[in-house]
Amino acid sequence: MASHPHPHHHGDDHRHNHGPASSQRLLMALFLTTGFMTVEAVAAWWTGSLALLADAAHMLTDSASLALALFADRLARRPADGHRTYGYGRAKVLAGFVNGLTLLALSGWITIEAILRLQAPPQIIAGPMLWVACGGLGVNLLAFWVLHGGQENDVNVRGAALHVMGDLLGSVAAISAAAVILLTGWMPIDPLLSLVVAALLLRSALRLTRECGHILLEGRPAGLDPAEVRRLLPDAVPGVVDVHHVHAWSLGDDEPALTLHVVTTPGTEPDLLIKAVRDTLQRRFGELHTTVQVEYAGCSHPPA
Template sequence: MTAKGDAHPPHDHARHDHPEGSHTSGHGQGDGHDHGVSVTEDSQRRVFWVMVFTAVYMVAQATGGWLSGSLALIADAGHMLSDTVALFLSWMAFRLSRRPSDEMRTFGYHRFQVLAALANGATLFLIAIWVCYEAVQRFAEPVEVLGGPMLIVAFIGLLVNIGGFLVLRAGDSRNVNMRSALLHVMGDLLGSVAAISAALIILATGWMPIDPILSVFVSLLILRSAWSIIASAFNILMEGVPEGLEGPVVAQEIDAVEGVAGVHHIHVWGLTGEKLMASFHLELKPGVPAGQVKAAVRARLLTRFGIGHVTIEVDEPGDHPEGTPPLFVTADH
């Protein structure tokens, strides 16, 4: 088998198996593969309310940071500003993705979620870099920080962020858009913890450098999380094999279905992190009903891997040259 990273949508084959209806009429309008309205209102509602609470607290935190002189609070307020924008993008992505497919966009608007996640990851990177830069400036020119006001504002922020984290965590963790929103809130939560720690140390010892030090520490954690989201979104946009799947393993599961003589040209990719798709060629054993085997293959892929959209082409004897391996994964262009 070749590398498992080859997952690509199928090109024009003569005998693609579509249960009913046509691709040109829009998926989800009669072919049994619903791509238009699958994102639940629950995810959209969760992101909306977390966005509202984040925006309200952002104003309070920025004010508290300015009055106390705390870089940790100001940095976290800036982070929450980016989070408000990011959560708005996530909310809009969920709204758009629920729109039905049409003649121009036969898979609907699901990919907008992935674009929003990519943008969110990029903003996390920029915010973290800015905080690190400001921290270096604080080391060169120390600023007095008022520990009392800083502690109060940071503690309120911690409560808000814990609430937002719990709301989003109960959503669909497979959705990269939801995960990016969750990571933004996690970054805010870490920022609040850092600000509380810095405030307590300043009140106890008067040591001001702890404020920029903890700011840098949180920024490095945010960078790591941001990279994870960017990598996941990039893999989806490049139509790579979804996380947690391996092309050869999928091939072996298909080949194990009774009546299958061989499987070729396997493509596995994701429209989003949770809407998985596959296409491949099947060779059937003599006398086996094609419809029965295809139904069994679809059921196995859905149960075993969560792949809900499957395009199958049944090859006639002799379609593949002698010596062709019974299983392989390749880009069939």
């Protein structure tokens, strides 16, 4: 029984190629968001508005996501080393998981505070609240415009832009609450709209935590089904008799990886077979970090 492992890795160089322009966009958006977040938090304390404070909390999560994108953009430039042989892509995923847990905590705090304020609505200074909320909307629009030009080819910038776009809704909620209070004096609108912002935070937190947890638990990437790989290769690649021990996971948030054992007929040239397998998988699933082990007389381990 002979087993000839021929590992082939593909896709290491085309990822994490974030240029200085991406870092500049992220840094500018981070400066805008963090600066106005501080102004909004102080204004929320002054005016007594929970909606304004909830929007400031949402901007805090935006700042965290922008800082995370900046961190990932720079860390991804570091080459793999003896301690991190796959590189540093997972650092971003781990930080994203922690960020998601923070979002969950913030949404829970806003919800509890809103319920308490619905029972005893405090007096709110609606005029300054309205002006600050309008300023927040303007800052979010500017930050989104800064990021928009660089999001087509950069997954980090695209994710940051989506966070900022979500915060626009929080600003709209604060503006709406201030307008209603100015026109009618109805104070409960502030905690009610704060619940809307909390729901937005909760939705983002659950999605982010679930996606990061899936990667950290070595879950398979979306669209990359090991069962389909096992069905595809024997039909598509001449000489492939059987495919087993197929494992798919993600090295980072956009780096799918695949390992598999391929049983072939005697006399097949292994290098040509590996190339054919790699090309077939790339046509079907896109760029992959692939390791192929070629076997001629079955596998010494039971099929997985």
